[in-house]
Amino acid sequence: MIKARGLARKFTARGRTVEAVKGVDLDVAEGELVGFLGPNGAGKTTTLRMLTTLLRPTAGEATVGGCDLLKDPLGVRRRIGYVAQGGGTADECKVIEEIELQGQLYRLSKTAARKRGAELTQQLDLTGLDQRLTKTLSGGQKRRLDIALSLIHDPKLLFFDEPTTGLDPQSRANLWEHIRRLRTEHGVTLFLTTHYLDEADSLCDRILVIDNGEIVAEGSPDSLKARVSGDGVTVGVEAEFVARAAEIAGQLPGAHEVTTVDSSVSFRVPRGDTAMPELLRALDGAGIAMTAMEVRRPTLDDVFLNLTGRSLRDAEAGAPQQPEAANVA
Numbered sequence: 001m002i003k004a005r006g007l008a009r010k011f012t013a014r015g016r017t018v019e020a021v022k023g024v025d026l027d028v029a030e031g032e033l034v035g036f037l038g039p040n041g042a043g044k045t046t047t048l049r050m051l052t053t054l055l056r057p058t059a060g061e062a063t064v065g066g067c068d069l070l071k072d073p074l075g076v077r078r079r080i081g082y083v084a085q086g087g088g089t090a091d092e093c094k095v096i097e098e099i100e101l102q103g104q105l106y107r108l109s110k111t112a113a114r115k116r117g118a119e120l121t122q123q124l125d126l127t128g129l130d131q132r133l134t135k136t137l138s139g140g141q142k143r144r145l146d147i148a149l150s151l152i153h154d155p156k157l158l159f160f161d162e163p164t165t166g167l168d169p170q171s172r173a174n175l176w177e178h179i180r181r182l183r184t185e186h187g188v189t190l191f192l193t194t195h196y197l198d199e200a201d202s203l204c205d206r207i208l209v210i211d212n213g214e215i216v217a218e219g220s221p222d223s224l225k226a227r228v229s230g231d232g233v234t235v236g237v238e239a240e241f242v243a244r245a246a247e248i249a250g251q252l253p254g255a256h257e258v259t260t261v262d263s264s265v266s267f268r269v270p271r272g273d274t275a276m277p278e279l280l281r282a283l284d285g286a287g288i289a290m291t292a293m294e295v296r297r298p299t300l301d302d303v304f305l306n307l308t309g310r311s312l313r314d315a316e317a318g319a320p321q322q323p324e325a326a327n328v329a
């Protein structure tokens with residue numbers, strides 16, 4: 001569905017050049033739900049705007065929905081839907097007017113737009129809201145309307161920029177369900193950007209981690225977590241046996257970062273669930289009783305920390321500000 005090679009974009013503002021995206025390669029297969037995760041300013045939106053023809057790359061090439069991005073941008077636009085970060089509805093428009101207008105943009109007749117609009121409003125739990133002004137919708141309803149509008153021409157590939165930014169936890173969970181259903185019930189391939197770790201973790205089959213305009217890791221949430229940091233294990237033993245228990249833990253395959261505090265030993269192993277029985281047996285053999293145990297799966301923040309030396313949250317705080325003016329294509 002998406003194949004990009006060396007996609008890059010520079011911006012020049014006030015004599016300063018920002019390399020927003022530095023030669024990104026990416027592949028998304030039909031039916032995948034792929035997340036583009038990175039802190040503010042990492043280059044997510046710029047990549048998305050290039051892939052959706054809104055911004056011309058300064059280098060690289062891509063095919064999107066089977067069409068060449070540079071040679072056939074119209075073909076790309078016909079095959080994709082795009083939900084922008086802030087949405088695109090006008091406050092004073094009624095829901096039905098937005099749907100009809102969107103249909104017209106894709107050359108649907110008024111009747112066809114209404115028919116498709118009715119299907120989409122039902123699918124996205126917006127039934128009965130046709131006559132409401134969009135400014136009266138809740139954040140979640142507005143976001144679902146943005147999705148409905150992006151699907152009016154029945155695209156099989158949907159780009160979604162920061163789907164749940166600004167939504168309360170309940171609306172976020174509800175929107176995640178709708179996004180999942182787009183894939184499972186309607187066969188839509190989804191490519192979304194997010195800086196929320198839990199969103200990428202819970203929603204996506206595969207995650208591309210981007211930092212400073214470069215992809216620094218890629219994989220399923222579980223494989224990323226397993227590959228980069230391993231599980232954290234803490235076991236409690238009687239204080240007099242701590243040193244010996246630490247020695248035993250350190251001999252487990254792949255064990256690293258072994259530390260002790262009072263009567264507990266902490267370490268990391270590739271798979272905590274399989275290491276625990278082995279550790280239990282070894283401690284038992286040495287006559288040491290385990291008094292407590294805890295296995296913690298690593299988070300995507302551990303992954304980011306391992307890759308970049310910064311936590312994703314710190315990276316957010318230190319994100320560069322966007323210059324005031326730029327030569328947008």
Ligand SMILES: Nc1ncnc2c1ncn2[C@@H]1O[C@H](COP(=O)(O)OP(=O)(O)OP(=O)(O)O)[C@@H](O)[C@H]1O
Nearest residue numbers: 011020039040041042043044045046320321322326
């Ligand atoms: N029009 C522009 N002019 C100048 N610089 C820009 C422009 N658009 C983006 N940038 C810069 O390019 C870099 C990447 O920005 P981009 O918006 O792609 O990041 P992002 O990962 O989507 O961030 P966010 O999560 O905040 O949306 C940032 O340093 C940003 O300031």
